[in-house]
Amino acid sequence: MRKTLSILLIALIAMTSVFANGSSETSADGTTTLTFAVWDYSQNSYLSAVISAFEAQHPDVKIEVQDSPAADYITKLNTQLNGGDDVDLFLIKEADKSKVFYDRGQLTNLTPYIEADGIDMSTYNGTDANFIFDGNTYAMPVRTDQYVLFYNKDIFDAAGVPYPDNDMTWTEFEELAAQLTSGEGATKKYGAYFHSWNACVQNWGVQDGKHTIMDGEYSFFKPYYEMVLRMQEAGTCMSFAQIQASGLSYTDIFAQGNIAMLPMGSWLIQTMIQRNRSGESSVNWGVAVIPHAEDVPNGYTVGATTPICINNASQNKDLAWEFVKFMTGPEGAQILAENGQVPALSGEGYLETYAATPGMPEDIIEGLYASHISPDRPAMDKVTEIDQMLLAEHQLILLGEQSVNEGIANMNARYAEIMGN
Numbered sequence: 001m002r003k004t005l006s007i008l009l010i011a012l013i014a015m016t017s018v019f020a021n022g023s024s025e026t027s028a029d030g031t032t033t034l035t036f037a038v039w040d041y042s043q044n045s046y047l048s049a050v051i052s053a054f055e056a057q058h059p060d061v062k063i064e065v066q067d068s069p070a071a072d073y074i075t076k077l078n079t080q081l082n083g084g085d086d087v088d089l090f091l092i093k094e095a096d097k098s099k100v101f102y103d104r105g106q107l108t109n110l111t112p113y114i115e116a117d118g119i120d121m122s123t124y125n126g127t128d129a130n131f132i133f134d135g136n137t138y139a140m141p142v143r144t145d146q147y148v149l150f151y152n153k154d155i156f157d158a159a160g161v162p163y164p165d166n167d168m169t170w171t172e173f174e175e176l177a178a179q180l181t182s183g184e185g186a187t188k189k190y191g192a193y194f195h196s197w198n199a200c201v202q203n204w205g206v207q208d209g210k211h212t213i214m215d216g217e218y219s220f221f222k223p224y225y226e227m228v229l230r231m232q233e234a235g236t237c238m239s240f241a242q243i244q245a246s247g248l249s250y251t252d253i254f255a256q257g258n259i260a261m262l263p264m265g266s267w268l269i270q271t272m273i274q275r276n277r278s279g280e281s282s283v284n285w286g287v288a289v290i291p292h293a294e295d296v297p298n299g300y301t302v303g304a305t306t307p308i309c310i311n312n313a314s315q316n317k318d319l320a321w322e323f324v325k326f327m328t329g330p331e332g333a334q335i336l337a338e339n340g341q342v343p344a345l346s347g348e349g350y351l352e353t354y355a356a357t358p359g360m361p362e363d364i365i366e367g368l369y370a371s372h373i374s375p376d377r378p379a380m381d382k383v384t385e386i387d388q389m390l391l392a393e394h395q396l397i398l399l400g401e402q403s404v405n406e407g408i409a410n411m412n413a414r415y416a417e418i419m420g421n
Contacts, residue, residue: 033062034320037080037090039073041065046143046339053335054326061319081106081311088314089323091142095130095305096377096384098139107138108310113321119329126209126372127305127344130379139307140328141344143336145265146303146373147203149173149288150272155180155189155260164261164288166366167298170204173261173291174227177236180260192237193259194228195250198387198394199376200263201228203302207292212378214386216415218408223293225397225404232398240398255281263290265303266368270340273359287367299371305344342368382418389414 038047051063066087068076073093080087081101092098101107114121114137121128124141131139151164159180165172177191194200205220206212231237238253246253254262255275262268266287275281290301308327310320326332333343337353348365355364377383390411397407415421 031060031062032316032319033064034088034316034323035064035066035086036323037066037068037073037077037087039068039070039091039093041067046336046341049335049339050327050332053331054323057326058322061323063323081313084313087311088316088320090309090311092139092307092309094377095307095375096379098131098307098309099133099379099381101309102133102138102379106312108312108314108317108320109136110138110140110310110321110324111136113325117325119325123346124344125346125370126374127303130305130375131307133379139309140324141305142308142328142332143341144303144305144344144373145267145342146301146368146370147263147290148266148301148367149290150254150262150264150268151286151288152254152257152260153284153286154257159260163286163363166289166369168288168291169294170224170227170291171294174231174236177231177261178234181234181236188258190236190238190259192231192261192263193250193253194231194237194263196240196243196395198391199302201225201394201398202390203376204291204293206374206376207290207300207302208296209300209372209374212375212380213390214378214380214383216412216419216421218390218411218415221411222404222408225407228398229404240395251275254285255283257281257283266342269360269364273357277359286361286363288363289367289369297371299369301370301373302376303370303373304376305373346370385418386415389418 036051038044041047047065051065055061055063070093074097077090081104092101098107121137127141127144128137131137131141149164153163156163159182161176161179164176168176173192180189180191182189201224202213202221204224211220228237232239250262250264251268251271253259255272269287272281272283272285276283289299292298292300308324310317310324314320328345330345330347333345333347333350334353336343337350340354340357342354343350351365351368377387393407393411393414396402397404402410
């Protein structure tokens with residue numbers, strides 16, 4: 001009887017250990033399975049391509065994908081991680097949410113791995129900033145979207161104006177928009193378009209890499225609000241009220257061919273290629289480096305990064321790191337570029353591959369130049385609440401319901417209230 005109880009107790013302890021640690025499994029033939037949580041797997045060909053290439057180099061490793069629709073991904077991932085489910089690796093859909101996972105102790109500290117393998121983090125152009133907590137790195141940048149300047153070549157050609165310079169200041173941008181504005185009513189050609197998001201004004205204040213939307217004192221937004229208001233008054237950009245009344249997306253407005261210049265994220269590149277390919281648009285478009293302030297270096301821009309993390313509960317962190325290193329390193333970057341994604345890892349060779357995608361404008365490599373990418377929303381406590389507050393004040397400023405100074409004063413006061421200062 002005692003012997004039977006002992007055997008059962010040993011079995012129970014073994015089973016408890018397995019379920020407590022949750023993660024990877026090793027089959028009888030020595031193959032180790034790592035689980036990888038992603039969203040919209042079938043729509044992101046770079047994921048399957050990276051996995052196939054990694055498995056080809058590591059025949060004893062199987063990457064098992066746990067796929068979810070984008071809308072449900074964060075909810076499902078939270079449930080899995082909080083419940084100790086068998087996830088070894090996962091992507092974070094919105095980089096500013098990474099601190100939530102860190103605070104819950106669900107991210108593996110990657111700094112020892114980075115240092116052991118001698119990885120130069122400067123080659124990620126600052127995109128790793130959102131994943132550094134208490135001096136250590138807890139996620140690696142996979143792919144990035146940065147703000148660039150889209151422009152309509154036909155409007156420039158009709159006006160006899162040279163295409164945008166890749167080292168242009170915001171002052172020069174405002175002057176150029178005036179030169180490109182023509183016509184009236186429904187057929188009017190606007191020199192520029194700023195979408196209704198607060199990011200499409202406030203980003204230029206955080207572009208310098210010194211400020212973030214979590215600063216709490218927002219006077220650095222002032223020059224850009226003043227610029228947009230001047231341009232609205234001059235009629236060289238579509239007004240905020242017009243944008244709201246139209247009900248159209250920025251893609252629709254640019255694709256219709258009535259906007260000369262559009263500061264927007266690089267995610268629009270693939271969309272415009274698809275629009276032109278399908279015949280939905282005939283705009284002859286190009287991409288230039290986003291303008292910058294006089295005291296900000298050329299190539300400084302703002303963006304968002306998709307990171308990959310290792311679950312701190314994984315049983316096989318070392319092997320999971322090998323996949324992370326592959327996906328975010330040179331081989332993974334090349335695969336991303338071949339599949340129409342801009343890798344977070346910098347390198348001209350990757351952009352050349354990306355530029356070879358059919359339908360890309362000729363100037364795409366020069367237009368995607370970036371020497372530093374600041375996060376649009378830093379991974380900090382209450383960043384979502386602060387962003388929503390800034391959007392509300394942004395709308396009031398651009399609708400003329402409060403002055404720039406009043407709006408900034410309200411931003412400062414409301415930040416203090418939200419943060420409990």
